[in-house]
Amino acid sequence: MENNIEIKNEVLQKDIDIKKEKKFSQWREMWYMIKQNKAALVGMVIIVILLLLAILGRIIEPYDPNVGQLSESLQAPSTLHWFGTDEQGRDILSRIIDGTKISLRVGITAVAFALTIGIVMGSIAGYYGGKIDMIVMRVMDIILAFPSLLLAIAFMSALGRGIDKAIIAISIVTIPEYARIVRSSILSVKESEYIQAARVIGNTDRAIIFKHILPNVISPIVVRATLGISSAILDTAALGFLGLGVQPPTAEWGSMLGSGRGYFFNAPHIVVFPGIAITITVLAFNLFGDGLRDALDPKLRN
Template sequence: MITQNLNEEVQLQNTPKEESKLGNAWYMLKKNKAALVGLVIIIILVLVAILGPLIMPYNPNIGELSQSLQKPSLAHWFGTDEQGRDILSRIIDGTKISLRVGITAVAVALSIGIVVGSIAGYYGGKVDMLIMRFMDIILAFPSLLLAIAFMSVLGKGIDNAIIAISIVTIPEYARIVRGSILSIKDSEYVQAARVIGNSDFAIIFKHILPNVISPIIVRATLGVSNAILDTAALGFLGLGVQPPQAEWGSMLGAGRGYFYNASHIILFPGIAITITVLAFNLFGDGLRDALDPKLHQ
């Protein structure tokens, strides 16, 4: 009888009217105009990445030298680069690279960070100290410099850029997950889950993480913008996507020598990076406010 009551208590704690919570979050999000603007831009970017081959006016990797450094015109809305390639087509083609790296790197770092942070926060003691001191060592270095160091070992390329960016951002998610678990691991419903015989794995991933997922989702959303910036920085330094494939950072790097006589080469990729990062930041900030229960009272 006692076990049955404890089991019912755990179930009640972990079914807090999800529809109501999601409805309140969506209501709060809709009230935030800046967040909606960010969401609309993100949706447009995703559609551009998917439909890129259908909407690109030219082949992004092939150009004519006779058309090099052309200023924006009706034929080339964003002008052409030093090799006569259409900049608009290259920006469209580069959208899928930036989104792919940003989302994939965050997904990998988040997955590992959840596991590492959960172990550290739940078990504590020497395990916690060992894991978090290692995370602190990684955090002691500027993320971009550490990513460059990893790239020098792994080599150039988009896949290695994803690995490098993922590694340097794991500590951020591990610390958030650890702190969230520490705040509720001694709660009554968690103790009840232990009493009825749930395994540590079930307690962490079934009872604890669902109740602390909000700050993790918000940080992951904001983390995409940071990953896109790191991707652009690596591309600017020639360590990310390799020519002739288009990527906004590499376009900036290739065009920096033409700043005075053909500034459009770096202007439009720079705008693309700015708008994308701003969109994810606006949406992430709005999501944080929408998922904050204090604002719903």
């Protein structure tokens, strides 16, 4: 009897070890594919640098980003102010560094919120189908019928200005993208043999969705979420440019563009450097997202 128990334990342990090794090999293969993709590697390095700037911002900023001297306004880039100063004499480099945490916070938080809601709604619609699917998808279609930025502006007008309101507005307008991806992924696998086997042995619908279906369709969701961060950052900058996002004197790249556009011909550096920061950040997430898609796609790996 004891020998049988020991044998079962050994078999169980071997099975656990095999699964761990398989999962580790998958992560190692994905990392190898990303390293082979130079563009994705560059994007990942830039993202890491941006995260460090967001974390260490106030430590490495040469000046207070929200305090300036009018006597030093509109100064061109120099050894004292590498990116020059704005119309209120504030150091642009310090404000760009300080604005990094705002853009990343809004982008990551908005995508996380939209992804959570989208996974739940897409899973319900794709798994149960019928009237539930029709109702959920028609609501998503109504949201998609409006331009995302225009709808975000409408929500901001209703909710008010501020970073928290911007996160909510951007999240709501991007929920349909994730819901549709999750729904289509679930429809493609929900009639598979392993799903039917899970039903036969008595797994609940919740367990089937979150333990058996979603882990096997997570790749396109992760890729879209990575690319979605760049879109959220662009929307944040657009709302800030229109004066609906982060309010002064808080530094945010879009609001820096909005406040400096009147000085473009006299002091172009006021809008050039924030614009470059937005471009590099969006490009980094797009490059990394494309590389992540290639690494997670079995067909492309082969």
